[in-house]
Amino acid sequence: MMIHVTPDIAVDEAEIEWDFIRASGPGGQNVNKVATAVQLRFPAGASSSLPEDVRARLVRLAGKRLSKEGILVIDARRFRTQERNRRDAMERFIDLLQKAAKRPRKRIKTKPTATSRRRRLETKLQRGETKRARRRIRGSEE
DSSP: OEEEEETTEEEEGGGOEEEEEOOOSSOGGGGGTOOOEEEEEEOTTTOSSSOHHHHHHHHHHHGGGBOTTSOEEEEEOSSSSHHHHHHHHHHHHHHHHHHHHSOOOOOOOOOOOHHHHHHHHHHHHHHHHHHHHHSOOTTOOO
8 A cells, every 4th residue: 555645755565664662651551561652653764755856855854763774764753542642653754755756945045135234334333433442542642
């Protein structure tokens, strides 16, 4: 089954690996018995589902969630049920992929306007005048 991230990007569900572990925190008597926390593992560095530019942006966005082997690990333990944590991990994974799919806008270099250059020079002159006024006056010794 394919997970549709954007209209032109879909990830094969077979590439995603799920691990279920015991979560700390609230859960009552269940906390020590039921593995409710979820780890979603996705081979971001070697995925054939993602275009090269999206993969590169995903690796940069993932940060510490990416292992040395290039595997993206999303940990979900916010909720008390495994199903809700699984849904939460999948939502966060899709959100991260959608952010990676967006191409950053090119920065257009702009020149400072004539007014801003004039204003800058006037401010510099004024600052210099203030500093000159603070100097010791020549000829008057105290």
